[in-house]
Amino acid sequence: MKQVILRNADVLQSTVFRGMPHYPGRFVARLGDRAPVGLFIAGSSELVGSLDSGHFPSVALAVSINSPASVIEITLALVQELARAGVVFVGGFHSPIERRCLDAITVAGGRAAVCLARTLSELRIPRSWQLPLKEDKLALVSVCAPAQKRATSESVRVRNQCVLAFTDSLLIPHATPGGKAEALCREAIEARKPVWTVDRPTCRNLLALGAKPVILGTATQILDPARRLAATSSPSK
Secondary structure, eight states: OEEEEOTTSSSEEEEEETTSTTSOHHHHHHHGGGSOSEEEEEEOHHHHHHHHHTOSOEEEEOOOTTOOHHHHHHHHHHHHHHHHTTOEEEEOOOSHHHHHHHHHHHHTTOEEEEEESSOSTTOOOOHHHHHHHHTTSEEEEEOOOTTOOSOOHHHHHHHHHHHHHHOSEEEOSOOOTTSHHHHHHHHHHHTTOOEEEEOSGGGHHHHHHTOEEEOTTOGGGGGOHHHHHHHHHSOOO
16 A cells, blocks of 8 residues: 655545555445546545445435525534434535535534545645544545546546445435436435435435435434335335
8 A cells, every 4th residue: 555645735645456455345346347446545544444344334425516405404414413423424525515514524523535536636625624634534535546637527427436335325415306416316226225315395306216215313214224224125116
């Protein structure tokens, strides 16, 4: 495992390649030969290892950028509730709404892995990420080599596959019909990955696809193995 100091933050960056002991087995199990050749990690490599081993419950998070205000409010409360219950969140955390969720997770003392669709090289690290990175509560993960300075549709596709491979279930509080978040929901359900959303009229498209509603105050139902199995086994409507 090659290790260097990330250029614009005082955190360690590790590089691990497929076939090496520290490479995530979940990637190989789910993606096979389509698993990324290399993985670049800044921050807590132990957190990434815990995700791979399933030692901590993990939830992928995706939220459409145009989510209604009422859904955003519920989502922020949900992620804090789950963070306090020990859930590790995984996602791109690219949109302003998802960044707010990440801030809510860190405020609640939770942990998260930010999966990037571009290289870590010359990445501008937000100030709010600095302390969680140093406290091993945040990891930055990229499947992109240094030359990949910007995200592309292909790198986003690979990133999303890795996010689903890393996690036990997917939480999508809102998805625009026909949009990228809805497509991710379809992909997860096709892979028999439990998908959860909020019980709001604006989320009917996700419920119709087979997502299950999660209720604020009882969000830890996501962590119940029996409920996860039920969500996985239920056919799409």
